[in-house]
Amino acid sequence: MDGLPDPARAEAPHQDIPRGVPLAVRRGQPTVWLNPHRAPTADGLPTRAVSLADVEAALARWRRFEPLLARLFDELETGRIDSPLRALSEPVARRVLGGAGGTVWVKADHELPVTGCIKARGGVYEVLVYAEALAREAGLLGPREGYARLAEPEARRVFGAHTVAVGSTGNLGFSVGVMARALGFRVEVHMSRDAKAWKKRRLREIGAEVVEHAGDYGSAVAAARTGFQGRPDAHFVDDEDSLDLFLGYATAAFDLRRQLAEAGVTVDRDHPLFVYLPCGVGGAPGGVTLGLKLLFGDAVRCIFVEPVAAPCMLVQLAAGLERTVSVYDVGLDNRTAADGLAVARASMLVARMVRGLIEAVATVSDDALHAWLRDLWHAAGLRLEPSAAAGFAAVRPFLTALPPPNPARATHVVWTTGGALLPEAEFQKALRGSAAEPAAE
Known part of the structure; x- marks a missing residue:
């Protein structure tokens, strides 16, 4: 879900600013938008175009291709493309949670073999x-x-x-x-x-x-x-x-379920699972969300995370699904260090899929992305690109905005998206919080 701003489009907001978009979003301020359209999973899933059988069929296709993938890529000994699930140490987890209860895990898609990204x-x-x-x-x-x-x-x-x-x-x-x-x-x-x-x-x-x-x-x-x-x-x-992209992402839910079970993590009503997903156009977080909802129902609560300058999914969901809306329409410029999330217009396919399924959308500043990127590198050895740090920046603001009681026995999973193949010079710039390299070659 990559993108960069179109200066011609970003000069002025649309004359008819969509209703429902919070003022803080339009001002480019960090915001937590608790989704008013969220519905019980049992009510929402039967109306979706993708079923559990569809996701299971996609998973079966992955398995059929494992011998080919193992032959083509040396790093895929088993032919399976998946990432580790890593527990954050208690001191780092405390900083992420900001005093709230629970444990913090990292679904490390920044380490995915072959491509180094989700x-x-x-x-x-x-x-x-x-x-x-x-x-x-x-x-x-x-x-x-x-x-x-x-x-x-x-x-x-x-x-x-x-x-x-x-x-x-x-x-x-x-x-x-x-x-x-x-x-x-x-x-x-x-x-x-x-x-x-x-x-x-x-x-x-x-x-x-x-x-x-x-x-x-x-x-x-x-x-x-x-x-x-x-x-x-x-x-x-x-x-x-x-839909094929969407289904490919949705199968990741099966990997996470297996890893949580192997780690002895219980997911149920009394032990909810919160998953923080960086969002650009929406395909990856949308697919993962649907897959998790199919497997865990209301025990899982998914939070999308977007840059303050490019909250295209938040803008679309808050404005409604009657017509497409871009961040330019509300006066934002789509300029962010998180280039993988710099998307002006959300996928309507995904917006319709997740409207009743996600818990919230949180927006985060570039300063917060860089701060967490540095902290996680020095404290936990996580080598992330700015987009992949987004989920960490959203945990505390989301938990603060969540109506009480704050769940003490929750499991928090922050999904990272890229970073393993980031050139060293670019990673050092990101650590310094400096501007990205000039675009022209």
Whole structure:
């Protein structure tokens, strides 16, 4: 869910400022918006377009591809893409909680193998869905053929006649690109000209073609979507409107459930699970939320976290779902150090999915992101990019805003999103809280 501001759009707010958006949000102040639309899980889930059976089918597809993934990527000995669940030490957990009760765990998707970010869950999965369909059509996957066969020259010739395209400023594009190039697809990543130069270099190094666009992330996605519409030799990964991406993210809930059980963590009404999820366009946190709700029901409470300058999901949910609304419409400029969360307009697909499911949306300042990034590096050895620190900055404000009684036996899971592949120079800039590198190469 990457994006950068469109200066032309950010000059002035929309003349008709949407109702329902809190004044503090419009002023760019840190805010906790407790979701007034939250409903019991049993009432909300049956109306969703994605069911438990759909998520289980996605999980089964991941398992079918494990032999292929193990063959293609040395770091995937088992073929499974997952991250560790780490407990924070008591002193660090106390700082995160600010005196509230409970334990704090980190779902360390910043350490995900292959891509080093949460986008592997959705981006890699959607490429696998497309590859499976092409392979079946070409007769490469009969009843006796294993999926590892798709690494062989015959399959690569089939895939090489097709292009996988995506709009991104980095992490999603890299996740899609790594998987697609490993299978032999041509890859196009459509990006804003303001995207970071090191992310463009990284994409070109894996053989992806980088196509630059004026404007923000949304402009790049829209241009790519139009360019690839109707092409039989190509597949466009639509970060704003893809159920396959959503399902790839949703399967992560099964990994977390298994890890919590292995750690002896109980999740029920008396032992609630709070999960803090950085949010850009919404696909990753939305998918994870739906998966967790399907597994834990009302015992899990999900909180989205966004930068104060780019709270696109909060703005959309607060304004209502009758029409799309952007952060520019409420006078915000979409400029933040958390470039992975700098999105002006939320996915309406995801907004409709999560409207009654999430507990709250919290907005956090760039100063808070940098402060937590430094603290977590020095105190816990977590090497994060600014976007991935967002969840930690939201815990105390959310618990303060939560109506009493404050749950003392809660488990808090902060989901990180990226950082393992951040170049050392960029990580040092983030530690200093200094400006990101110039966009131009």
